[in-house]
Amino acid sequence: MPMTEEQLKGILRRFDTNGDGKISRRELRVGLRNLGLRFAGFRARRSLRHADANGDGVISEEEMNELAKYVSKWGISII
Template identity: 65%
Template sequence: MRKGWSGRRIEGTLPDNQMNGIFRALDTNGDGKLSRKELKVGLKSFGLRFAGVRAKRAIRHVDANGDGMISEDEIDELTKYASKWRI
C-alpha cells in the first residue's frame, strides 16, 4: 500500500472548487497542463476503476484546442465532466 494512502473511497462528491484544486495539483511537472498520464495517476489515486480509459475520454471530451492536454482554461470543463464519476 502506498504511503499516505488509506485505500478508502471518498464518500459523496467534492465541491467544484475543491475538485478544481485537486486537478490543478495533479500537474506534477508544473507546465500548467494535465497530460493523460498525470490525469490517469490522479484518477487512480481516487480509487476509480479504468483510470486510463477515463483519462483518455476526459481529454477527448474537454480538450478544446486539440493539443492532447488539459490546460488551465479547460480545468473547469474537466470538473464538470468528472462530476458524473462521483468523486
C-alpha cells in the first residue's frame, strides 16, 4: 500500500527507542528487522552511510528526508 513521505518518516521516527531525537545504526537495524526487512544490518549500515550528511554516526531530524528517500528505494511505495 502506498504511503506518503511523511508517513514513512513517521515510521522511521519510531525507531528512535531511546528518545534522543536521533536514530543510531543499532536502532535503525532493529527497526528495519521489526518491519520484516531482510538483511537489516546491511541495510542499516548503507542507509546511515547514505543519509548521515554530517558524519556523526546518527540520523538527525535534519537528515530524515534523505533517509526516507533512500529507504523508499527498497520497494516501499510513496505517493
